[in-house]
Amino acid sequence: MTNLEKSMESLIMVFHHYASEDKDGKTLNKKELKKLIQNELPSFLKSQKNANVVDSIMKDLDQNKDDKLDFEEFIPLVVGLSMACEKCYVLHEKKGTK
Amino acid sequence: MTNLEKSMESLIMVFHHYASEDKDGKTLNKKELKKLIQNELPSFLKSQKNANVVDSIMKDLDQNKDDKLDFEEFIPLVVGLSMACEKCYVLHEKKGTK
Numbered sequence: 001m002t003n004l005e006k007s008m009e010s011l012i013m014v015f016h017h018y019a020s021e022d023k024d025g026k027t028l029n030k031k032e033l034k035k036l037i038q039n040e041l042p043s044f045l046k047s048q049k050n051a052n053v054v055d056s057i058m059k060d061l062d063q064n065k066d067d068k069l070d071f072e073e074f075i076p077l078v079v080g081l082s083m084a085c086e087k088c089y090v091l092h093e094k095k096g097t098k
Numbered sequence: 099m100t101n102l103e104k105s106m107e108s109l110i111m112v113f114h115h116y117a118s119e120d121k122d123g124k125t126l127n128k129k130e131l132k133k134l135i136q137n138e139l140p141s142f143l144k145s146q147k148n149a150n151v152v153d154s155i156m157k158d159l160d161q162n163k164d165d166k167l168d169f170e171e172f173i174p175l176v177v178g179l180s181m182a183c184e185k186c187y188v189l190h191e192k193k194g195t196k
Contacts, residue, residue: 001138002137002138002140003108003111003138004108004109004112004134004138004139004176005114005139007105007108007109007112007143007176008102008105008176008179008183009102009106009183010102010104010105010108011102011105011180012180012183012184012187013101014102014105015184016099016187016191025191026188039100040100040102040103040124041102042102043103055111070179071181071184072181075164075177075180075181076164078102078105078106078138079173079177080107081106082106082110082169082173083169083170083173084111085106085107085110086113086169089110089114090124093114093123096165
């Protein structure tokens with residue numbers, strides 16, 4: 001498997017690892033989302049000053065307002081964070097080559 | 099680093115590995131995109147019957163029509179493939195538990 005394929009597989013496996021904690025194994029409820037963010041995105045969580053960050057994220061991502069996130073609704077969180085990280089990476093690279 | 103963080107880092111590193119092949123290290127031109135798809139998404143490439151698949155993908159992703167893809171323009175390819183893979187994973191899991 002290539003690095004990009006591994007990366008996509010890992011995204012799917014992480015989502016399903018947390019989504020499968022309740023009976024409905026295909027979506028994240030708020031408790032599962034909280035656990036995922038606490039365990040998988042600890043640096044991001046620390047950077048957030050809002051105490052209700054998980055509530056805010058759930059509200060932002062839950063497109064159909066069913067209080068659950070399917071993979072499609074979850075993905076924008078990863079995309080947003082990846083884009084932010086990439087911007088930092090580019091800035092850091094620039095500094096490094098100066 | 100957590101699995102999700104590693105996965106996001108890997109996305110960024112793969113993009114920049116191919117983007118840095120020409121002078122403009124921050125974007126993929128068509129040649130770099132082709133190389134990325136050939137090396138990193140070989141199974142996807144095999145599944146495509148359209149001989150001009152790289153041209154089609156470039157056209158679809160290149161939002162500002164500058165014949166280059168920045169990370170933000172590239173990400174929808176990964177998202178689309180991940181969502182397709184996740185649907186297969188869920189179907190496969192369903193069969194497994196029957």
